[in-house]
Amino acid sequence: LASPVKRYVDQVTRMAETQNTKLLILRKQLQEKEELLQARKAHKRGKRVRLEGTFVYSTQDVLDVAREVETKLVAKRPRGRPRKRPVEEVEEEEDAEVLGNSSSASDNELVDYVARRTRSKRVGSDLLAH
Known part of the structure; x- marks a missing residue:
């Protein structure tokens, strides 16, 4: 029997089932997220x-x-003042000689200097700019 009432009942039933399924999925996701947050707070x-x-x-x-x-x-707590890393001195003369072998013009332009490695990342680029 394919009456309009039967089709309407089928549509409403299908819609109710899909809504119920969506609601179940959302509730499960919410529960998982709440458990995660509670685990972080514990x-x-x-x-x-x-x-x-x-x-x-x-x-x-x-x-x-x-x-x-x-x-x-x-x-467990560390004692004393926090220490800075020891300063490492690196001589750039050796690097200048290696670079000088590849191009003789840059050998005269290079200035010998001692670079100090610290925590600052800008030190190496600042020294090359001078």
Whole structure:
């Protein structure tokens, strides 16, 4: 029986099924994203994690756990001032001789200098510009 009412019912049923499927997919994606965010926010170490699952806290137990966790953190922390990398001196005379063999005109123009390698990336290009 191919009546207009039956066709309408089939269309509405198909539309409801597709909408339900889309809704399920969106809910699943939302749940996965929320789990990811909660995993990022969750504490992985420290006093709270150590005390997790304990329902009755005595002051001494809490203090012992706090001291233990803080000593681990202090032992892990680097001491003293942060040190700069040692300065390496590189003589450019050797490079100038190698370049001079390939072109004799540039040999007279090259100036001997000592380049210091530091953290700055501009040092090498600044020295070549002079």
